Amino acid sequence: MxxxxxxxxxxxxxxxxxxxxxxxxxxxxxxxxxxxxxxxxxxxxxxxxxPPSSNTLQRRLQRLGVHSTGKARNGAWLALVGAVHWKMLADLLGAADGTAHHWHKWNGGDRAGYVASRLRAAQAPTSPE
Incomplete structure (x- = not known):
């Protein structure tokens, strides 16, 4: 590979x-x-x-200003599936394909949208028009 x-x-x-x-x-x-x-x-x-217990991790995150780990986790998933194709994200994180695909759909993404966003990024102008 x-x-x-x-x-x-x-x-x-x-x-x-x-x-x-x-x-x-x-x-x-x-x-x-x-x-x-x-x-x-x-x-x-x-x-x-x-590894630290879940309670220990929760206290440490709260001291850092992360009071709702569920919301932070959901926000992280949405940000990631908006930036990386869901299949690659599943492989990188070791998550189930179905989980990553559901997050991708919940984020409003589809396969054509991902390809179109990548093509737009590749065709970004390099100088003023």
Whole structure:
């Protein structure tokens, strides 16, 4: 598959891999080291291998000004399906095709509309008319 990142070579054995949907994104050793440092320094006393509970996440988001995670999630879905084709979005997020397609329809999109928007973006004028 084009664009797939190969696993690290023996010279990059310290590389971390991030699971994004069904694919693994392998990070360069320097970025891997920075990420490991962030995990160890940002969460002192906590186990990085165990995710925070939903209540903990809710409290953190509320402190950041996100009071309704449901509305924020719905808004994020609508913004994403407006910018990316629903099939690609499902693959990237690891979501079911039906879920992404329903969000796409709820956003008022259709296949022809997506293609037309991409063609308009490709034909945008590069200089004043």
């Amino acid at each position: 084009p664009g797939r990142t190969p696993p690290p070579s023996e010279a990059e054995l310290g590389a971390l891999g991030l699971q994004l949907g069904r694919e693994t994104l392998w990070l360069r050793p320097r970025l891997s080291a920075l990420l490991q440092q962030l995990v160890h320094e940002r969460f002192p006393g906590l186990r990085p291998s165990s």
